[in-house]
Structure formats: structure tokens, C-alpha cells
Amino acid sequence: MGQYIILAGGIAGLPLLYIGFMWLCMPALDEESSPKRQLFRSVPEYVTLVLAEVAFAAIWNTWREASIPPLIFCLLFVMLAAMTVFTMTDYWQKIVPNRLLLVLLMMFAVIMGLWALRDTPMVLAALPSVLMGFVFCFLCFGVGYIVSRGNMGAGDVKLSLVMGLYLTGNYVVAAILYGCVAAAVFSLIQLARKKLTRKDKIPFVPFLYIGLIIRYLAG
Numbered sequence: 001m002g003q004y005i006i007l008a009g010g011i012a013g014l015p016l017l018y019i020g021f022m023w024l025c026m027p028a029l030d031e032e033s034s035p036k037r038q039l040f041r042s043v044p045e046y047v048t049l050v051l052a053e054v055a056f057a058a059i060w061n062t063w064r065e066a067s068i069p070p071l072i073f074c075l076l077f078v079m080l081a082a083m084t085v086f087t088m089t090d091y092w093q094k095i096v097p098n099r100l101l102l103v104l105l106m107m108f109a110v111i112m113g114l115w116a117l118r119d120t121p122m123v124l125a126a127l128p129s130v131l132m133g134f135v136f137c138f139l140c141f142g143v144g145y146i147v148s149r150g151n152m153g154a155g156d157v158k159l160s161l162v163m164g165l166y167l168t169g170n171y172v173v174a175a176i177l178y179g180c181v182a183a184a185v186f187s188l189i190q191l192a193r194k195k196l197t198r199k200d201k202i203p204f205v206p207f208l209y210i211g212l213i214i215r216y217l218a219g
Contacts, residue, residue, distance in 0.1 A: 003064050010056050010077060015049060017081035025089055025097040045088055048209070052084050055216035062219045071115045071122050072168060078107060079166035080216070083209050086159060090205035096155030104162050132169030137161050140176065156204050163208070171215050179204075179211025 022039060040046070056077065063073040082104055089095050116123045137160040145152045164172050183204060190196040 007060050011053055014052050014081055018084050021082055021085040021100055024099050028095055028097040048084050048087050051213050052080055055213045058217045069122055071126055075166045083212055087206045087209040090203040094203050096159050101158055101162055108165055129168035129170055130165055133164035133167055133172040137164035175211040175215040178214040179208040182210045183207035
């Protein structure tokens with residue numbers, strides 16, 4: 001019974017976290033773009049939230065089958081909620097709000113600290129994977145930022161590091177791989193349709209979100 005209460009709480013909590021996180025990001029959005037500052041007014045926003053609900057059900061089922069520890073399940077849930085916001089802010093205005101990134105770092109420290117008080121061995125067991133995820137993202141996106149000479153957004157780099165912490169090495173590698181493939185396919189199609197040129201930049205976070213959803217659904 002308790003497991004289904006967690007499922008219901010997560011499904012109800014995702015839109016609430018979306019509203020709360022988005023409220024933190026509002027100062028970073030363009031005040032003149034009033035439609036973009038009003039929640040639940042666009043189809044992409046609803047699609048993003050529906051995908052989050054489906055993905056949460058998938059990781060809940062994985063946790064219920066004891067395939068992932070409760071600590072990792074908690075981290076995956078928070079990152080999923082945050083990615084709904086980053087997806088929309090990047091889609092709307094190509095920004096990754098620093099304020100929310102900072103809040104996520106503080107939340108990560110609090111979550112790890114509270115779990116350490118409750119179950120220190122679980123936290124210690126998760127640390128290698130957490131560090132692996134962070135290092136993987138640091139190497140991939142850090143090197144990418146240097147090689148691209150700044151063409152890769154600094155916000156994408158910072159977000160990837162936070163993703164590495166929350167998703168751990170078990171989830172972040174595949175999520176980023178799927179996201180890069182999705183971005184490449186989209187870009188090639190748009191180039192073929194002459195909707196984009198080689199100099200155009202596309203918001204990358206929505207594709208990272210797609211990769212995240214695919215990885216969650218994979219279990």
C-alpha cells in the first residue's frame with residue numbers, strides 16, 4: 001500500500017515541483033514575453049509534464065522491484081522535476097537559470113546528508129556512481145565547451161554536471177547519449193528541410209530531456 005501512496009504522491013508532486021521551480025526561474029525570463037511567463041499555456045509544456053509523469057511511473061516500477069535503491073529513486077525524481085523546468089526555459093529563451101542550478105546543488109547536499117543519517121551504507125554505496133556521473137559529464141561537456149570555443153552553451157555544461165550528480169553514472173551516460181542522438185537527428189532533418197543553417201543554434205536541453213525520458217523508460 002505504501003508503494004502506491006508514493007506513486008500517487010510523485011504523480012501529484014511533479015506539477016507542484018514544476019510550479020515551484022519555475023517560480024524560482026521567473027526573474028531570469030524576459031518580462032516582455034508575458035505568454036512565456038504564464039504557466040500551463042502551451043502544448044509543449046503539457047507534453048513535457050505528461051512525459052515526466054510517464055517516466056516517473058517507470059522509475060517507480062523499477063524502484064518497486066528493488067532494482068534501484070530508495071536514495072537513487074529520490075535523486076532521479078528531483079532531477080526529473082527540475083528537467084521539466086530547464087526544458088521549457090531553454091525552449092522558450094535558450095537559458096538555463098543559474099538560480100535553479102544552485103538550488104539543486106543545495107538540495108543534493110541536503111538529500112545526501114539526510115540519507116547518510118538514516119542509512120550511511122546506502123550513501124557510501126552510491127557515492128562511486130555519483131562521482132562517476134559527475135566526472136563523465138565534466139569530461140564530455142567540459143572538453144566539448146573548450147573544443148567548440150564557447151559555441152556550446154555554458155548553461156548546458158553546468159546543467160550536465162548537476163545531472164551527473166543526480167543521475168549517477170548508471171543513468172546519465174545513456175541519457176546524454178540518447179539526447180545527443182535525438183539532437184543530431186533533428187538537426188539533420190531541419191538542415192535537409194532548409195529550416196536551419198550550420199550557423200544556427202538549437203536549444204539542447206529539450207533533447208537532453210528526451211534522452212532522460214528514454215533512459216527512465218528503459219528501467
